[in-house]
Amino acid sequence: MLNLDSDKSIYIQIAEIIENDILSGNLMEEEQAPSTNEFAKVYNINPSTARKGLNILVDEGILYKKRGIGMFVTPNGRKKILKKRQDKFFKERLPEIIKEAERLEIDREKIIGYIKRIEEGQND
Missing domain, CATH: 1.10.287 (Helix Hairpins)
Structure with a gap:
């Protein structure tokens, strides 16, 4: 859950939400992660903010992009x-x-x- 009053940046919280979903088994390897638009709609935030959080996980090798489809959990995520x-x-x-x-x-x-x-x- 996002905490808009937190000192932690929203995009960092987005990355942590996805990480927690992966750790808890709610999001499995090779499964599609929620899209930036889904995050924007659910949390009423700018899609670019959500994208920034997702891109952190791409940079860390936890998610990967399938062009035109979305982002997915890597096999070793x-x-x-x-x-x-x-x-x-x-x-x-x-x-x-x-x-x-x-x-x-x-x-x-x-x-x-x-x-x-x-x-x-x-x-x-």
């Missing part, structure tokens, strides 16, 4: 998204989580124990 987001998680988010845990004096064992409880469905 899902793997590319996973790698990109994993890299971002380990380089950007995890260090911040670790810094915050240190500020809060939460030791590694407590974090690991909490992760295990969450995985077991016991997040108290």
Whole structure:
């Protein structure tokens, strides 16, 4: 869902929506992605803004263009998204989580124990 009040650019949000659809299995490899006009109509945005978001994914090798037909998910699109987001998680988010845990004096064992409880469905 687009958040027009977000600090994040609309075209970036469009790219992330498609990435999330690919990761969740709503959009499969070789399947056609929504068109710029579909995005423009659904979200009431300029088609060129939607195109900019789609073109980011083309540049990253996640989507490819079939002239006159539309854009489609590449055979390795899902793997590319996973790698990109994993890299971002380990380089950007995890260090911040670790810094915050240190500020809060939460030791590694407590974090690991909490992760295990969450995985077991016991997040108290």
